Amino acid sequence: MDDQPPAAEPPRRPALSPSRASDFKQCPLLYRFRAVDRLPEVPTREQVRGTLVHSVLERLFSLPQAERVPGRAKELLRPVWTELSSGRPEWTDLFPGDDPGELHGWLESAERLVDAYFQLEDPRRLDPEACELHVETELGSGVLLRGYIDRLDVAPTGEIRVVDYKTGAAPRQIGEAKAMFQMKFYAVVLWRLRGVVPKQLKLMYLTDGQALAYTPDEAELVRFERTLEAIWQAILRAGRTGDFRPSPSKLCDWCSHQSRCPSFGGTPPEYPGWPEPDPGDESILDRAD
Ligand code: SF4
Numbered sequence: 284m285d286d287q288p289p290a291a292e293p294p295r296r297p298a299l300s301p302s303r304a305s306d307f308k309q310c311p312l313l314y315r316f317r318a319v320d321r322l323p324e325v326p327t328r329e330q331v332r333g334t335l336v337h338s339v340l341e342r343l344f345s346l347p348q349a350e351r352v353p354g355r356a357k358e359l360l361r362p363v364w365t366e367l368s369s370g371r372p373e374w375t376d377l378f379p380g381d382d383p384g385e386l387h388g389w390l391e392s393a394e395r396l397v398d399a400y401f402q403l404e405d406p407r408r409l410d411p412e413a414c415e416l417h418v419e420t421e422l423g424s425g426v427l428l429r430g431y432i433d434r435l436d437v438a439p440t441g442e443i444r445v446v447d448y449k450t451g452a453a454p455r456q457i458g459e460a461k462a463m464f465q466m467k468f469y470a471v472v473l474w475r476l477r478g479v480v481p482k483q484l485k486l487m488y489l490t491d492g493q494a495l496a497y498t499p500d501e502a503e504l505v506r507f508e509r510t511l512e513a514i515w516q517a518i519l520r521a522g523r524t525g526d527f528r529p530s531p532s533k534l535c536d537w538c539s540h541q542s543r544c545p546s547f548g549g550t551p552p553e554y555p556g557w558p559e560p561d562p563g564d565e566s567i568l569d570r571a572d
Pocket of ligand 1: 313530531532535538540547
């Protein structure tokens, strides 16, 4: 019998994810707080609801095609909530026990998002290649890209569609540029992994029941790769010096770190230095924004 302890996993190389790249573009100081200081953020009910709905849609596609109907999807909400919230007191704390109606009302709001999904497409007619797909690729420049794709549809002809569900509370107009950045990020990763430019990038906004489809082309993805490389170089430069500046915008309304932000009269904690091994990863909440 082998008594050796299991070998420790090697530290993962620093990589760029769409969420952290968007953070840096929006506000370098926000990137620092999340990826370098790794300050905890209290999740909001809307964020957690997004994660719940994403998980329900993922499980819906593991059911036989004929069972992918609204009633079945909504039946999944409560057990998936129980499963996801177990071991996450910061999630259950969002619903203090003295008013069970609040959790009930929140689950009903998740039902409405599930209903909105079914208004946009019929999952009985779809056969995704993967849901919640982890992807990772290295660009020629050495920049490592990493992320999770909500759903990947591949036609028998080989055409690829990338699907992302949007469940966030921020108005669609504010989040649209960020969402398109994220989709192009995935398009680059898939193009480099599979040698095929995705035919369609599809955003499904469940809060307002609208879908947006976009067709990227190769020249655009080449340019976008350069953008990603430039962002990563800028992150590394700031990481060496600790010079992550605040960049206030209307998105500050959704920032958990105003009390530490000089733009709001706060003082950031002392710079802890560039983290090893792995700044830039995504959390379960990031994946469902
Ligand atoms: S409050 Fe605004 S400027 Fe300050 S860290 Fe957050 S996003 Fe950046």
